[in-house]
Amino acid sequence: MTAGGAILQVRALRKNFPVEGGRHLVAVDGVSLDLAAGETLALVGESGSGKSTVARCIVRLIEPSGGDVAIDGKSILPLQPRLLAGVYRRIQMVFQDPNASLNPRMTVRQVLDEPLRLHLDLARAERTARVRELVEMVGLTALHLDRYPHELSGGQRQRVGIARAMAVSPEIVILDEPTSSLDVSVRGQILDLLLDLQQRLHLAYLFISHDLQVVRHVADRVAVMYLGGIVEMGPTERIFGAPQHPYTRALLSAAPVAQWGVTRTRLRLVGEITSPIDPPNACRLVGRCPLAQPACAAAKPALIAIGHDHAVACPVVVGGAAPYPSGDLQPSVAVAATRGF
Amino acid sequence: MSGELLEIENYSGAFRLPTGELTPVLHDVSYRLKEGALTAVVGETGSGKSLVALSVLGIQPASFVRRSGRILFRGVDLLGLDEKAMRRIRGAEISMVFQDARAALNPVFTVGRQLADVYQLQHGGGRSAAMKQAIEALRRVSIPEPARRARQYPHEFSGGMAQRAMIAMAALICEPSLLILDEPTTGLDVTIQSDIMELITDLCRVGGLTTCLITHDLGIVAETCDEVVVMNAGRVVETGSAQAIFTQPQDPYTRRLLAASQLVEAAA
Amino acid sequence: MSPRDVVGEISPELGIARPVRRRPKLSWSMRIGAGVLIFYVAVALISLVWTPYDPLTPGIGDGYDAPSWAFPLGTDRLGADMLSRLMAGARYNLGITLTAVAIAFCVGTTIGVIAGYYGGAIDTVALRTVEIFQAFPGLLFAMLVVQAVGAGIVNVILVMSFVGIPDYLRLARGEIHSRRSWQYAEAARMVGNPPWRVAFRHLLPNSIGPLLAFTSINAAFVALITASLGFLGLGLGPNTPEWGNMIARGQDGVMTGQWWVSFFPGLAILGLTGAFYLLGDAISDLTDPRRRR
Numbered sequence: 005m006t007a008g009g010a011i012l013q014v015r016a017l018r019k020n021f022p023v024e025g026g027r028h029l030v031a032v033d034g035v036s037l038d039l040a041a042g043e044t045l046a047l048v049g050e051s052g053s054g055k056s057t058v059a060r061c062i063v064r065l066i067e068p069s070g071g072d073v074a075i076d077g078k079s080i081l082p083l084q085p086r087l088l089a090g091v092y093r094r095i096q097m098v099f100q101d102p103n104a105s106l107n108p109r110m111t112v113r114q115v116l117d118e119p120l121r122l123h124l125d126l127a128r129a130e131r132t133a134r135v136r137e138l139v140e141m142v143g144l145t146a147l148h149l150d151r152y153p154h155e156l157s158g159g160q161r162q163r164v165g166i167a168r169a170m171a172v173s174p175e176i177v178i179l180d181e182p183t184s185s186l187d188v189s190v191r192g193q194i195l196d197l198l199l200d201l202q203q204r205l206h207l208a209y210l211f212i213s214h215d216l217q218v219v220r221h222v223a224d225r226v227a228v229m230y231l232g233g234i235v236e237m238g239p240t241e242r243i244f245g246a247p248q249h250p251y252t253r254a255l256l257s258a259a260p261v262a263q264w265g266v267t268r269t270r271l272r273l274v275g276e277i278t279s280p281i282d283p284p285n286a287c288r289l290v291g292r293c294p295l296a297q298p299a300c301a302a303a304k305p306a307l308i309a310i311g312h313d314h315a316v317a318c319p320v321v322v323g324g325a326a327p328y329p330s331g332d333l334q335p336s337v338a339v340a341a342t343r344g345f
Numbered sequence: 346m347s348g349e350l351l352e353i354e355n356y357s358g359a360f361r362l363p364t365g366e367l368t369p370v371l372h373d374v375s376y377r378l379k380e381g382a383l384t385a386v387v388g389e390t391g392s393g394k395s396l397v398a399l400s401v402l403g404i405q406p407a408s409f410v411r412r413s414g415r416i417l418f419r420g421v422d423l424l425g426l427d428e429k430a431m432r433r434i435r436g437a438e439i440s441m442v443f444q445d446a447r448a449a450l451n452p453v454f455t456v457g458r459q460l461a462d463v464y465q466l467q468h469g470g471g472r473s474a475a476m477k478q479a480i481e482a483l484r485r486v487s488i489p490e491p492a493r494r495a496r497q498y499p500h501e502f503s504g505g506m507a508q509r510a511m512i513a514m515a516a517l518i519c520e521p522s523l524l525i526l527d528e529p530t531t532g533l534d535v536t537i538q539s540d541i542m543e544l545i546t547d548l549c550r551v552g553g554l555t556t557c558l559i560t561h562d563l564g565i566v567a568e569t570c571d572e573v574v575v576m577n578a579g580r581v582v583e584t585g586s587a588q589a590i591f592t593q594p595q596d597p598y599t600r601r602l603l604a605a606s607q608l609v610e611a612a613a
Numbered sequence: 614m615s616p617r618d619v620v621g622e623i624s625p626e627l628g629i630a631r632p633v634r635r636r637p638k639l640s641w642s643m644r645i646g647a648g649v650l651i652f653y654v655a656v657a658l659i660s661l662v663w664t665p666y667d668p669l670t671p672g673i674g675d676g677y678d679a680p681s682w683a684f685p686l687g688t689d690r691l692g693a694d695m696l697s698r699l700m701a702g703a704r705y706n707l708g709i710t711l712t713a714v715a716i717a718f719c720v721g722t723t724i725g726v727i728a729g730y731y732g733g734a735i736d737t738v739a740l741r742t743v744e745i746f747q748a749f750p751g752l753l754f755a756m757l758v759v760q761a762v763g764a765g766i767v768n769v770i771l772v773m774s775f776v777g778i779p780d781y782l783r784l785a786r787g788e789i790h791s792r793r794s795w796q797y798a799e800a801a802r803m804v805g806n807p808p809w810r811v812a813f814r815h816l817l818p819n820s821i822g823p824l825l826a827f828t829s830i831n832a833a834f835v836a837l838i839t840a841s842l843g844f845l846g847l848g849l850g851p852n853t854p855e856w857g858n859m860i861a862r863g864q865d866g867v868m869t870g871q872w873w874v875s876f877f878p879g880l881a882i883l884g885l886t887g888a889f890y891l892l893g894d895a896i897s898d899l900t901d902p903r904r905r906r
Contacts, residue, residue, distance in 0.1 A: 050534035051504075065799050089805050097803050105796035109818050122805030158390070168804065187389040188561055192605045214535065217564075221608040258539040260564030262606035264591035268568070270539060 010038035011208050012062070012095070012176050017071035019057050027282045031057045033232035033304075034071070041175065044202065044209040046223035046240070048216065050255070052280065053229040055212045059178045062210070063097055064088060075176070093123050096169040100181040102161030106153040112139070112164050113149040119171040138167040143197060159190035163197065170201065178210045183218060195222055216259045220244055225313070228252045231280055231288040234307060238314030248316045250293050287318070295320045350523055350555045351378040351439075353397060356414030360406075367410060371396060374414070374581050376574040378523065383549045383556045385566040385587070387602070388576035394559050398525050400424075402441055403431045418523070436467055440521035444528040446507035450499035456510050457483070457495025464518045482513040486544055505537035509544065516548050524548070525557045530565065542569055563606040567591055575599050640898065646829075646891030649884055657703035664697035668854045677871045687873040689862060698854035699877055705843075705855040706885065709766065710836045713773035714828055720774070721781025722817070722824060728782070729789030730812035736786070743779035751776045752838050759848045769848040773839060777831045784827055788820030822897070829893030833886045840882045856881050 019032040032054045039045050047055045061068040064080070072079050080091050099105035106115060116138050120131045136146060142163040153161055162182065169177055182198065183191040199222060202209060213219050219226060220240060227237040228249065236249040247253045250273070257271040275292035278284075287293070287300040297320055307315040308322045316322060356374040359367040371393045378384050388394040399405040401416055401423060416423045418439065423431070443449045451459060460479035461472065468475075476495070483491035486509040499507060508529060516524050526545065530538040546569045549556040558570060566573060566587065573590040575583045575598065583596040594600045666673050671691035678688040686695035728739040746754070758772045789812060792798060801811040842848045843857025851858070856878035863874025 050536065060799075063803065065802060086807065092803055092805060097800070099796040099800060101796055105800050107797045107801070107815055107819070118801075118806075119804040165800070168800065171804075188563070189389060189601060189605045192608060195608070216535070217608050255536065258536040260535075260539070260542075260562070260568050262563035262567050262591075262603065264567055264588055266567070272536075272540075 009040045011041045011076060012039040012210070013072075013074045013077070014038075014058075014062060015072045015074075017058060017061055017073065018069045019054075019061050019066065020069045023281055029281050030232050030283055031280065032061060032068070033283075035229075035232075035234055036071075036307075037227055037234070037237070039176065039208050039210055041208050042202070042206050043224045044211050044222055046211045046213060046219040046226045047229060048213060048219055048226055048255075049229035050214055052231065054232040055229050056180055058229075059097070059180050059210065059212050062178065063092070063095060065097075089123060092174075093172045094174055095176040095178065096172065096174040097178045097180065098162075098165050098169045098182050101185045102158050102165055103153070103185070105165050106161055108153055111150050111152055112144075112156075115164060115168055116149075116171055119168060123172045134171070138171055141170065141201070142167040143193075157190075158186050159194060162186060162190075162194055166194075166197065166201070170205070173205070174207070176208045176210070178212070180212045181214070182211075184213070184215060191218070198222070216244075216256065228255065231278060231283070233288060233304070233317065235289070235317045236315065237307065239312065242312060242314050248310065248314075248321050249318050250295055250321070251289055348380050349377040350380045350419065351401065351557075352415075352417040353377070353401075354415045354417060356397060356400065356416065357412040358396075358400075358414075359410050359412060361408050361410050369412070369579070370409075371579045374576070374579070376581055376584050378555055378557055379572060380555050381549075381553050382571040383546065383558060383569060384572040384574065385558045385560060385570040386574045386576060387560060387563060387566060389561055389602075391578065392576040393579040394576045395527050398441065398527055398557070398559055401525065402435055402439060403428075436463070436519045436521065438521055439523045439525065440515040440519045442508075442511050442515045442524070442526040442529050444531055446511040447499050447502065447504065449511060450507060452499055455496055455498055456502065456507075460495070460510070460514050460518055463514055467519055478518065482517040483510065485517055486510070486513045487540075488513075503537075504533050505541060508533065508541055512541075512544060512548070516552070516554060521554070523555045523557065525559070527559045528561070529558070530562070531560070538565070545569070563603065575602065640895055642891040643895030643899075646888045646893075646895060649888035650892065653703055653707055653885060653888070656700050657707050660697075660700035660704055664694075664700050666694040666697045668693065668697040668701040669852060677866060677874070679871075680873055686877050687871075689859070689874045690866065690871075695873060695877055698859060699856070699881060701854040702856045702859060702878065702881065705766075705849070705853065706836060706839055706857075706882070709770050709773060709839050710832055710885070712770050713835050713839075714777060714832045716770070716774035717777030717831065718781055718824070718828055721778040722785045724778075725782040725785025726789050726812050726817055727809075729786035730793050730808065730816065732790070739782060739786070743782050746775065747779045751834065752841050755838055755842055756845065756847060759842060764848050764850070766849060769839070769842065772848075773835045776838060777835060780827060780831065781824060784823055785817070785820065788823060789816050792816050792820065826893055826897035829889045829896060833889035833893070836882065836885050836889065 014035060014037045017032055017035045018030075020028040020030055023029050035054070035058055037045065047058060049055045057066065060066040062073050068081065073081055075091065075094055080088075083091065113135060116135045117131055120126050120134055126134065135149065139146065139148060144160060144163055144167075148156065148160065153164075156164070166182070179198070183194050186194060195218065198209070201207065209222075211219065211223055223240045225238065226240050226243040227234045228243065228251065229235070230251045236243065236247065236252045243252065244256065247256055254271045254273045257268060261268070273289075273292040278288050278291060284301075285304050286302065287296070287305050290296050290301050293300070295318075300320065305317045305319050307317045308319065309315045310322055353374055353376050356371055357369070358371045359369040361367055374393065374397055376386070386394045386398070396405060396409065400409075400411070403423065411424065414424075418434070423434070426434070450456065457476060457479045460482060461475035464470075464475040464478045465472070480491045480495050483494055488494050488506060488509055494502070494506075502510060512529070515521070529545070530541050533541065542565050545556065545558070548554055558566070560566060570587045573585060573587050574581060575590065575596065577598045583590065583594065583599045590599060591603065594603055671693045673694055674684055674688035674692040676688065676690055676692040678684050678692070680687040684694055684696065686699060688694055689698070724739055728736040749757070755772050755776060758775070759768060762768050762772075793812070793816060798811055798816060801815045802808070806814065840855075840857030840860070843853070843855040844861045846858070846861060849855055849858065859878040860875045863871070863878070866872070866874040
C-alpha cells in the first residue's frame with residue numbers, strides 16, 4: 005500500500021448504530037484504505053456490506069464512531085461541522101439515484117450555480133461562465149440549463165449530478181453506485197464520461213458498487229467488503245483473476261456473464277449469516293465458510309499481505325489451504341462443533 | 346396446435362394524457378411464447394416490455410388505450426374477454442411475479458395466510474389444508490424452516506426470500522400454464538439473484554412451465570433462457586433463439602445492447 | 614413493476630422532446646372559493662373608506678327596521694345600519710383570521726422544520742409542548758386565554774394563532790423528518806449548505822404542499838372560533854361590528870320576527886368558512902407533485 009502518495013487515508017473506520025435493547029448494529033468494523041491521486045479504488049460488496057456507510061462516514065454525512073479519515077495527511081474528523089465546507093472543496097460525492105439526488109424544484113442552472121456560490125464565492129459573471137463550462141464538460145448543452153430534473157432522462161440527470169460534484173474542482177470524488185440506477189446502454193456512456201474526466205482533471209475516485217462488471221471496467225484496485233469489513237484488497241486483475249478469500253470467490257462466481265455458451269461454476273456459501281448486531285469477535289464468514297478452522301471463531305482476522313499489493317483477511321488461505329470444489333459449499337464442521345450449533 | 350401458448354399479434358396502443366391527446370407507446374408488437382420454453386423479453390426503460398405483460402393479464406394502466414392487435418392465449422383473444430372470464434384466467438392459467446416482492450405482499454397478513462388464501466381461491470377446500478399447501482410451497486422454493494416462516498409477516502422476510510415466496514404463490518400455489526416474471530431479480534444482491542434464477546429455471550424445466558422473463562439484464566438471459574425477444578421504444582426489434590441473438594445479432598440496436606452489457610470485452 | 618411505475622417509465626421520454634410547462638387549470642371549486650374570498654377582501658377594503666352609514670352610530674334608523682331601499686339589510690335593535698356594520702365586520706373577521714393564520718403558519722412551520730431536521734432534544738421538547746396545547750379543544754383554549762390576558766384585538770389575534778401553531782408544527786416536522794435522509798438533502802450538504810439552509814432552502818419548498826393545503830382548513834377553523842368568541846362576548850368590545858357579536862345581539866330578534874339581524878352576519882360567516890374549504894381542496898390538488906407530470 006502506497007501510504008506515501010495517498011491523498012485519502014482511512015484508518016480503522018468504525019460506525020455503530022444503536023439498536024433497541026442497548027445493543028449495537030456494527031455497520032462498519034475497522035476499515036482502512038488508501039487512495040492515491042489519480043487512481044480508482046473500487047469498494048465492492050452486497051447489501052449490508054457497509055460500503056455506502058463507509059462513503060458517508062468519509063465525508064461525514066454520517067459521523068463515524070471511531071477511526072480516522074485524513075486528506076493529505078490531515079485528519080478531517082476533529083473539524084467543527086461549520087468548517088467542513090473547506091473539506092468539501094477537495095472531496096465531493098456523486099450519488100446513486102439521479103431521481104432522488106436532484107432537488108425537484110431547482111433547474112439545472114440553479115443546481116450547478118449553488119456550489120459555485122457557496123463554496124467558491126465567485127462573482128455572477130464568473131459563475132455563469134463556469135456553469136456553462138460544467139454542462140458542456142458532462143456532455144449536455146446550454147439548452148438543458150433551464151430544465152427541471154423531471155424534464156431530463158435518467159442519464160442526463162446523472163450527468164448533472166456529476167457536473168455538480170465537479171463544480172468545485174475537487175481532487176477526490178466518491179461515486180456511490182453512479183450507474184446502478186441507469187439503463188444498460190446509458191451506463192457505458194456515463195462510465196466513459198467519468199473515466200474521461202478522471203484523466204483530464206487528475207481525480208482520485210472511490211468507486212462504490214455491487215456491479216462487478218462495472219468495477220472491472222473502471223477500477224485500478226478493488227476492496228471487497230463483507231458485513232462491515234474488507235476481506236480482500238488488491239489490483240483489479242488479481243482480484244478478478246485469482247481471488248483468494250472464500251467470499252470473493254463465491255461473489256465472483258455468482259455474477260452472470262452476457263455471453264453465449266459460458267458455463268460458470270457456482271461457488272455457493274450456505275449457512276447462517278452472522279448478524280451484524282453485536283457480532284462476536286470472530287471472522288464474519290464463520291458459519292458459512294467451507295475452510296473455517298476453530299481459530300477463525302476465536303478472533304477477527306486482519307488483512308494479511310500476500311504480495312503484489314494484494315491482501316486477504318483469511319489466515320487459512322494464506323496458510324496454504326487446498327482449493328475447494330464447486331457447488332454447494334457446506335460450512336466447515338470443525339468450527340460448527342466448536343461453536344456448539 | 347403450433348406449440349405456441351401465447352401469441353401477441355400486432356399489438357399497438359397509446360397513453361391518454363390528462364389533456365386528452367394520445368401518445369403512442371406500443372407499435373405493432375408481435376411475438377410468441379413457445380410452450381414449455383423460457384423466453385426472455387429484454388429492453389430498457391420505456392421499451393414497453395412491462396406494458397405488454399400487464400396487457401396480457403388485463404391489468405394495464407387505465408390511461409392506456411389499445412389501438413389494434415390481439416393477444417391469443419391458446420387461440421383465444423384475451424383482449425376480447427370480459428372481466429369475469431379474465432378473472433378465471435388470472436392465477437389459474439396465467440400468473441405474474443412482480444419486481445418488488447415485499448411491496449407486492451400485503452403487509453398486514455402473514456405470508457402463510459396470503460399463500461393459503463390464494464390456494465383456497467384457486468382450489469377451494471378448508472383453511473388447514475390450504476395452510477399445509479402453503480408451507481409445502483415455501484419448502485419447495487427452498488425457504489428454510491417453512492412452518493416458522495409462514496407465520497411471519499412480509500417485512501420480516503429479506504428481499505430474496507420474499508421473492509421466493511412470491512414465486513411460490515405464483516407458480517406453485519396457482520399452478521398456471523404460463524408464468525410471467527417482471528424483473529424478478531432487479532434490486533437483489535448478485536448471489537441472491539443467482540439463486541432465484543436457478544429456482545426459476547428449475548420450475549420451468551422440471552415443471553414444464555412456460556415462462557416469460559422480462560428483464561434488462563442480458564447476463565441472466567444468456568445463462569438461462571431459450572428464446573429472446575428484444576424490444577426498444579415500443580417496438581420489437583428482433584426475436585430468435587438465445588444462441589442466435591447472442592452469437593449473431595442482426596439488428597443494430599441488439600448489437601449495441603450486447604456491447605453495452607459486455608463492458609470488459611468492449612474495453613478490450 | 615406496478616402499473617403505476619409503467620406510466621412513470623414512459624412519461625420522462627416524452628418530457629425530453631418538448632418540455633412544455635402548462636399553466637395549471639383552475640377548477641371550479643378554486644374559482645368559487647377564490648372569488649368569494651376576493652369579494653370579502655374587497656368589501657373589507659372598501660369599508661375603510663366608505664360605508665353607507667357610520668357602522669358604530671346607533672339611532673340612524675328607528676331600530677329593527679326591516680330590509681328596505683334605505684337600509685338594504687335592515688337595522689339592528691339600536692337602529693344602526695346592518696349593511697355598514699357587516700362591511701366593517703369584514704375587516705375584523707377577515708383581518709383577524711388572515712393575520713392569525715399567517716402568524717401560525719410562519720411560527721409553526723419554522724419550529725417544525727427545525728425540530729424535524731435536527732431531531733433530538735429540540736424535537737422532543739417541541740412535540741411535548743404542542744401536545745399540551747392540543748390537549749385543549751380550540752374554543753375552550755381561546756376562551757381561557759382571552760379571559761386571562763384580557764380583551765383587545767391584538768390578544769385575540771395572538772390567541773387565534775396559538776390555536777393553529779401545533780398543527781403546522783407537526784405537519785412541517787413530519788415532512789422534513791421523512792425527507793432529511795434523501796439524497797438531495799445529502800447533496801445539498803456536500804454543496805456547501807449549512808444544516809439550517811438544507812432544511813429551509815431545500816427540504817421545505819418540497820414539503821410545502823400539505824402545509825399550504827392546511828392553511829385553508831386552519832383559516833376556516835379560525836374564522837369560526839373568532840366568530841364564536843365574539844358571539845360569547847369575549848375578546849372585543851361590545852359595540853364592535855364583528856359578525857359573531859352581531860349574531861349574539863340579534864338573538865332576541867329571531868324570536869320576534871326580526872330575522873335579519875342575526876341572519877346576515879351568520880350568512881357572512883358561512884360564506885367565509887365555505888370559501889376557505891373550497892380553496893383548500895383546490896390548493897391540495899394543485900400542489901400534488903404527481904399532477905406536475
